[in-house]
Amino acid sequence: MDKLKIILKREGDVGLLEINNPPENYLEKPDFIEIDRLKNYLDTGIKALVISGTGRNFSAGANLESVKDQIKEVNSFQDQIENGNRILNYLDQLNIPVIASISGVCFGAGLEIALACDIRICEKNALFAFPEVNHNLFPGLGGVRRLTELTGKPTALQLVLNGDLINADKAFELNIIDQIAEKKQALENAITLAKKITNNRPLKVINAVMKSIHNSKILDIDEMIKEDAKLFSDLAVDTLRSDEN
Amino acid sequence: MEVLAKNKISWDISDKIGYLSFIDSPENRMDSAFFDELHDLTSKVIPGSKPSAIIISGSGRHFSAGADLDDLMRMIKDEQKEEGSDTLLSNYQAFKFFQELNTPVIAAINGVCIGSALELAMHCHFRLCSEGAILGLPESTFGLIPGVGGIPRLMELAGKAKTIELVLRGNTVNTNDALKWNIVDAIYPKRALISKAEQLAKLASINYRKYMKTDYLKILKTI
Missing domain, CATH: 1.10.12 (Lyase 2-enoyl-coa Hydratase; Chain  A, domain 2)
Incomplete structure (x- = not known):
């Protein structure tokens, strides 16, 4: 995925990672960012990271058309999945707070990215799903494990095996979301929270x-x-x- | 009735309930003398007196304002151990003692309960607080972290997002937020706090751990 599709910006010491492939913000590959690019960027004194999508949606996940093409090259696709896992594990274990700001759809690999964050804020019209099962696939970037930690096994199994679509209230009730924001307010809330918890802290x-x-x-x-x-x-x-x- | 009172903590058994009270008011600071007394109580006195439940509270207006920072820093300076501080580990052992007891331990929180005081309270099985109580973990505002089990306990009670917010902001929270975030179990008027804790102590000491914690709290609402 080229640099333009993942934008890295900053507001003070708060880093902003934006998935920029509107309108759906599809992730063209599982390894959606070069890990070294991310490391070098965070190394510049970033104290908290906010991940969001350009425009109305967070991310609709993988683009199935391009996944089908990629799967034809079995070995390289497996490498990409492994790299994708490496990126999400890196985000998950980062020693700064990582906040997902979610508006619109947050599906599949998009939801897997959100689950690798420490805090999830969504707008009240956001939608969540793991639709992989409809294509005889499953969330391959650690999403099942991370979802299970948050919701417990029964709920995680239901969401992953049924591919259920859930709204913000339901996601909050199931402990997937930490805070619901008004429409078009998630990013602002996320940045405000990031500043509140890191300002004046070495x-x-x-x-x-x-x-x-x-x-x-x-x-x-x-x-x-x-x-x-x-x-x-x-x-x-x-x-x-x-x-x- | 047996009353054991030193300078920082008193221990008293009445009607089989053990009352552990901090008596260095107004702040009830948890300095090294406090922990010396606490270690003595947890290693010898309390196991020997076999209470059916324990109520921990602060005398005066506050539960406790937590560790005495100067005192703690002095001890760490003396230790200067690369492998971590023995002081913190032994303080943790005293907190863990309450958590692992097979009799219910209830923190009755009035006024200020911050820093290590909240860490201790979070190692109790129940946290009842009175209206107007103030809770928080301000360690990060001094360039430190809660080092006596506060982070893992808060993770269990309130989840990751709230733990990050509370610990990094280091601000205090009021009773409504503390209840919403699952840090305390119930809020009562000031005058009712101890009697509610006593009711809970009697209720929970019978067949303790036979019921879910929430069941005891539901019953407590009806009496």
Whole structure:
């Protein structure tokens, strides 16, 4: 996918990643951005990242026509899926808050990107679905696992196996969405929240908090507490040093 | 009735309910002397006295304003250990003691409950608060993080989005937001807080963990 279809901008220390392939914002490939491009961009002091789609929709996911062409090249398609997973795992584990700002449709791979974010804000007319099953496919970028974590197994199975279309209220009720915004307000709300939680916070504090939050999902509690104590001590030592200077 | 009161915490058993009260009001600071007393209570006194339920509260207007930062920083400076702070780990052990007890532990929260005080409260099985209570984890505003189990507990209670917001903003929340975010279980008028905690203690101490937490809270609403 070329650079123009993923725009990287910033507003202060808040990074803005925009899926720019309107009107549906189809993702032409599973590996929708060069990971090095993303890393280099975030390395410029970005304290929070907001992901959104250009225009009315977040993303309708993969374009099935182009997927069919890509599947003909089985090996390279598998590589692309692996790369796509790598990108979403990278977003998922980033030590800054990542916020999805969702308007309109958020389907398939688009929903998988949103699920890899830490916080999801959608507009009240947003729609969500994993339609892959209708084409004898399934969400291949970790979407099933991430959805299960949020909704539990029964709901995740139903959404993935039925390909059900759900609205913003339902998505909020099922714990898929954290906040519902008025029409055309999601992006503004997301940027406002990003600023609120990162303004006046040094990057190292943001990194420590996010690291701890990620650890709480992967470590057992005693390991987790040891890591938190270490993160705390590192910050405390820094603070003591700067007090002395 | 047996009452054990030192400088920071009192422990009292009445009608089989154990009352753990912070008595260094108004702030009920959790400094190193506080934790010395807490360790003593959790390692010897409380296990020996076999209460049927425990109510934790702060005397005076506030639950507790949390750790004494200067005190904590001094201890960390003394330790300066690369592998993390022993002080935090042993403080965590005291909080975890309450979480792992097989008798119900109820935090009755009045006034201010911030920082490590909220971390302790989140390790209790129930959190009842009185109207006007103020909760929060302000550590990030001092360039620190909640280091005594606050982040994993909040993740369980409120989910990732609210944890990020509350911890990184470091602002305080009122009782309505705390209830909405599942950080507290119920709000009562100030005068009713302790009696509600006592009702819950009696209710939950019978066949504890036989019912869901929400069942006890539903019954509590009707009495």
